[in-house]
Amino acid sequence: MDQNVIKVENLVKYFDGRCVLDGIDLKVPRGCIYGLLGRNGSGKTTIIRILLGLEPPTRGQTFLLDADSTELSARLHSRIGYVAEGHNLIQSYRVGRLIKLCKDLSLQWNDEFFNHLIETFRLPADRKVKELSIGMRAQLNLALAMAIDPELLIFDDPTLGLDTVARRQFLELAIELIQQQGRTILFCSHILGDVERIADKIGILAAGKLVVDCPLEELKERVKKLRVIFPESAPANLHLTEIINQQNQGREMVITVANWNKQKQTALETFKPSSCTEIPMSLEDIFIECTKPNPKPIKS
Amino acid sequence: MQFRIDNASDRPVYQQIIDQIKRDIALGRLIKNEKLPTVRQLAGQIAINPNTIAKAYRQLEQEGIIVTKAGAGAFVANLDSSLSRSVRKKLISEELERIAVEAFHMQIDERTLLEWFNNAVAKFNLPSKKG
Amino acid sequence: MFALIKREIQDHIVYFIGAAVFAVFFIIMSISILHNYNPRHGPPVFAILIGVPAVTIVIFGIGAMGATQMYLDKTRKISALLSTLATSRNRILLARIIAGILAILTLLVPLTIAAVILMRFFTILIPIPMFPGMVFEISVVVFLMAFACYCIGLQTGWNSNPVTPSLGALFLTCIFVPLILIKGFGVHIVVILVLFIIASLLRTWHTFMKTSL
Numbered sequence A: 001m002d003q004n005v006i007k008v009e010n011l012v013k014y015f016d017g018r019c020v021l022d023g024i025d026l027k028v029p030r031g032c033i034y035g036l037l038g039r040n041g042s043g044k045t046t047i048i049r050i051l052l053g054l055e056p057p058t059r060g061q062t063f064l065l066d067a068d069s070t071e072l073s074a075r076l077h078s079r080i081g082y083v084a085e086g087h088n089l090i091q092s093y094r095v096g097r098l099i100k101l102c103k104d105l106s107l108q109w110n111d112e113f114f115n116h117l118i119e120t121f122r123l124p125a126d127r128k129v130k131e132l133s134i135g136m137r138a139q140l141n142l143a144l145a146m147a148i149d150p151e152l153l154i155f156d157d158p159t160l161g162l163d164t165v166a167r168r169q170f171l172e173l174a175i176e177l178i179q180q181q182g183r184t185i186l187f188c189s190h191i192l193g194d195v196e197r198i199a200d201k202i203g204i205l206a207a208g209k210l211v212v213d214c215p216l217e218e219l220k221e222r223v224k225k226l227r228v229i230f231p232e233s234a235p236a237n238l239h240l241t242e243i244i245n246q247q248n249q250g251r252e253m254v255i256t257v258a259n260w261n262k263q264k265q266t267a268l269e270t271f272k273p274s275s276c277t278e279i280p281m282s283l284e285d286i287f288i289e290c291t292k293p294n295p296k297p298i299k300s
Numbered sequence B: 001m002q003f004r005i006d007n008a009s010d011r012p013v014y015q016q017i018i019d020q021i022k023r024d025i026a027l028g029r030l031i032k033n034e035k036l037p038t039v040r041q042l043a044g045q046i047a048i049n050p051n052t053i054a055k056a057y058r059q060l061e062q063e064g065i066i067v068t069k070a071g072a073g074a075f076v077a078n079l080d081s082s083l084s085r086s087v088r089k090k091l092i093s094e095e096l097e098r099i100a101v102e103a104f105h106m107q108i109d110e111r112t113l114l115e116w117f118n119n120a121v122a123k124f125n126l127p128s129k130k131g
Numbered sequence C: 001m002f003a004l005i006k007r008e009i010q011d012h013i014v015y016f017i018g019a020a021v022f023a024v025f026f027i028i029m030s031i032s033i034l035h036n037y038n039p040r041h042g043p044p045v046f047a048i049l050i051g052v053p054a055v056t057i058v059i060f061g062i063g064a065m066g067a068t069q070m071y072l073d074k075t076r077k078i079s080a081l082l083s084t085l086a087t088s089r090n091r092i093l094l095a096r097i098i099a100g101i102l103a104i105l106t107l108l109v110p111l112t113i114a115a116v117i118l119m120r121f122f123t124i125l126i127p128i129p130m131f132p133g134m135v136f137e138i139s140v141v142v143f144l145m146a147f148a149c150y151c152i153g154l155q156t157g158w159n160s161n162p163v164t165p166s167l168g169a170l171f172l173t174c175i176f177v178p179l180i181l182i183k184g185f186g187v188h189i190v191v192i193l194v195l196f197i198i199a200s201l202l203r204t205w206h207t208f209m210k211t212s213l
Helices: A044-051 A095-104 A111-121 A134-147 A164-179 A192-198 A216-222 A262-269 A283-290 B013-026 B039-046 B050-062 B085-105 B110-123 C002-011 C013-036 C045-076 C078-082 C089-122 C134-157 C163-183 C187-210
Strands: A004-015 A018-029 A033-038 A059-064 A080-084 A152-156 A184-188 A201-206 A209-215 A223-229 A243-249 A252-258 A275-279 B066-069 B073-076
Touching: A004 A044, A004 A184, A018 A044, A018 A184, A018 A201, A018 A209, A033 A044, A033 A192, A044 A059, A044 A152, A044 A184, A080 A134, A095 A134, A095 C002, A111 A134, A111 A164, A134 A164, A152 A164, A164 A184, A164 A192, A164 B039, A164 B050, A192 A283, A201 A216, A201 A283, A209 A216, A209 A283, A216 A223, A216 A283, A216 B013, A216 B050, A223 A283, A243 A283, B013 B050, B039 B050, B050 B066, B085 B110, C002 C013, C002 C045, C002 C089, C013 C045, C013 C089, C045 C078, C045 C089, C045 C134, C045 C163, C078 C089, C089 C134, C089 C187, C134 C163, C134 C187, C163 C187
Parallel strands: A033 A184, A033 A201, A080 A152, A152 A184
Antiparallel strands: A004 A018, A004 A059, A201 A209, A223 A252, A223 A275, A243 A252, B066 B073
């Protein structure tokens, strides 16, 4: 059995002649919580839909639990839980009927756990799905996904529409799940705070490419933003590798660099700057830097 | 134990946990040989990835701040005995150097810096001499 | 599998009810025609005036069922959900086709049984020559015709509204009925229909497998 639960190999996707994914390579090992970030329309949902076989790729291959995404068997589907912004539930059905359908079409169903979740979320069984609020649909979706006791959970913006308490409940559920051996989670979110709390590895999608793909704890150590002031005008080219962003204004240069080390420090010092301060970066800052146009990749 | 994770901070989450545990110990909120929550418990309590907490605990153990006993869990170390002086010197000196660099960039003079330092020391009731 | 079929039937119960209603309607009509049949009065004009539109509606309905099943799936994103559960696109499509076949049988089985019974009672009156197995042969061809109409609906329903494919079903009938009248209910017709059905189903299967949900 492969160590990697999710494998994406050179994935390319075009929609109506527009390139959305431009050669994505990604591996998620077993037991990992992978947080996939990116701006709206960056292709996160597309990657997930291709992984689940809902969308065919233009080029390249994706694998879930060692099986090609275009050939996922019923048994494999039963090991995967999928939660997306409420839009993959059948809106015209009543909640009760939807639950029965999902239960009948599952290979294993943890009734006790499911009922516990339904009670915690206070979801009504007799209303139609389309009459529920976005948040309640998200919670229903989550409960249905968790009830099958999945090995792999794929979340696409799972906390959209959830209030603060519900979001916290979701995080705690995710943590509880990951404490059980061998579970893997792939999730996309816009709420960086949540991602920072629970992700092991992080990926940032920008301009159709995965510009960041490394363990979260290393990210802040690896990416440095420096404010450098030169005695005369700032040089245009520092001959440094892995510059994510560079802005020169007169004598001042603000530069964001990946994998900062002594060599780069020495290289910078050859230009004899008068001062060099580090600007602290939160995950949000790093995200914004990496999603500006023309980012350079940071890989582990 | 209460933890506050600052998402706007430039310190990684595991580092923030380490900082807060050290702070609690220094402030007397955690005492010698006190049992810390398990990784599992803490992960569920504050909704943080258990691997992150495990990493924090591992590093704290490496630095000698906590000890883990097989089957029993993690405990605040008996601080006097476990850390050797050279290790302590290394850790504190690194922190002091960081502060000195910050002060340089902020153009704080030595005297002001020492004054502020003494204020900080007073806040935490450090004994004036090891006796 | 059973759950999938049950779901299809529940969602499209109106077609099953319609099939049952029309079956009863045709049986009653046949009984009344045969009961009042008088060879001296010529062919039963009244029956034809009612019968032809009724049959047209039925053909339209069969095509519509196939089209509606696919159309509603696409608009309500039903397969989008189902395909993430413990099933596969193959099974979803198969369940759909089985439901369609069951609806057609709901219409045709009562009619066939009624025809057999009525023929026992009214042999003298029916002007056309009969032979053993006639009912069986006719029912097979009728079933295949109906199934072919259903398949057109199924094939085109995914990419268009429910009405157009149903018209296509009527068009198909207009081609096949003269063919039957010319060639009779023989093996030739069966072969042509079976080939048509296989081609149509293969196209449907291919589209459904490759489409994005």
